[in-house]
Amino acid sequence: MLLGDPRSPSHATATGPAPTYAEYLNLDQLLSVQFTRSDVADEPLFIALHQICELWFKQLLHECRGLQERLTAADLGQSVRLSRRILAIWSVIVSQFDVLETMPPGQFARLRPHLGTASAFESAQFRELEAVLGRRDAAVAVRYPPDSAARQRIAAAMARPSLYDSLLTMLAALGYLIPERRLHRDVTRPVEPDAELESTFEKVYADDGTAAVLCELFTDLDELVQLWRYRHAKAVERIIGGKRGTAGSSGVGYLRTTLHQPAFPELWTFRSQR
Numbered sequence: 001m002l003l004g005d006p007r008s009p010s011h012a013t014a015t016g017p018a019p020t021y022a023e024y025l026n027l028d029q030l031l032s033v034q035f036t037r038s039d040v041a042d043e044p045l046f047i048a049l050h051q052i053c054e055l056w057f058k059q060l061l062h063e064c065r066g067l068q069e070r071l072t073a074a075d076l077g078q079s080v081r082l083s084r085r086i087l088a089i090w091s092v093i094v095s096q097f098d099v100l101e102t103m104p105p106g107q108f109a110r111l112r113p114h115l116g117t118a119s120a121f122e123s124a125q126f127r128e129l130e131a132v133l134g135r136r137d138a139a140v141a142v143r144y145p146p147d148s149a150a151r152q153r154i155a156a157a158m159a160r161p162s163l164y165d166s167l168l169t170m171l172a173a174l175g176y177l178i179p180e181r182r183l184h185r186d187v188t189r190p191v192e193p194d195a196e197l198e199s200t201f202e203k204v205y206a207d208d209g210t211a212a213v214l215c216e217l218f219t220d221l222d223e224l225v226q227l228w229r230y231r232h233a234k235a236v237e238r239i240i241g242g243k244r245g246t247a248g249s250s251g252v253g254y255l256r257t258t259l260h261q262p263a264f265p266e267l268w269t270f271r272s273q274r
């Protein structure tokens, strides 16, 4: 029997005799979907790294959903616990670039013709994660076919409060002053940096309680996601230099434009006050 997709609303429930390890994890299926398209020695590594990333993206989406629930319920302790887990997962994903960077440029050059225009630029889970973190850009969802699950999930994530919105909801529930225009903002729009919110973070940090610990974990998360982008861009530079990407972008030039863009801006800017 198959375990339900944690993203789907209904979960299959296990019945019958206790499964073996391989049955429980569906290992026959899992280990039989690494199809190579060339005889390039590093292609299995290239596939494994992408598949592993996608599994972690799926898990991150699940954990972020759980974290948003706890934030909305003003459950500080569990919010801290889940934030730590999310950070640990991102750290693992970032460290995978150590493995990717062992791929010499020549190996990828030989593999590239077999990829066509396929690129993780098309990763729907990554786009959904960006939306959960706060990215609002209508151009993203429309890249996917109109009735596809990918398009619906990305559009839905961009229509829901982001992780940052949920953090602010919790801070308001804890008694911190969050500007009304921010608390009841149109969540389908990008956030506009707000100086009043900087004063709120100053107060949270001055109190130096668990809310401040949580804000630091959010800052760690924002930094780690930016680090992921940096490590990816440098790995790409090592492997393809200044060549275009398979999705057709300018490659490293495009990736550089995505660097240094915080998802939680006032958590950084309040530090320049006083």
Ligand code: HEM
Residues within 6 Å of the ligand: 049, 050, 053, 054, 100, 103, 108, 119, 120, 121, 122, 123, 126, 232, 236, 239, 240, 244, 245, 246, 247, 248, 249, 250, 251, 252, 254, 255, 258
């Ligand atoms: C040889 C290895 C890799 C190369 C050469 C590479 C190259 C690129 C390039 C050039 C882009 C820009 C879009 C394009 O024109 O294709 C891109 C985007 C992207 N890649 Fe990679 N990549 C590699 C490995 C990975 C891995 C292992 C992941 C993990 C899932 C990944 C995730 C992404 C994501 C999420 C984007 C979209 C970034 C954005 O638009 O902000 N890449 N990649």
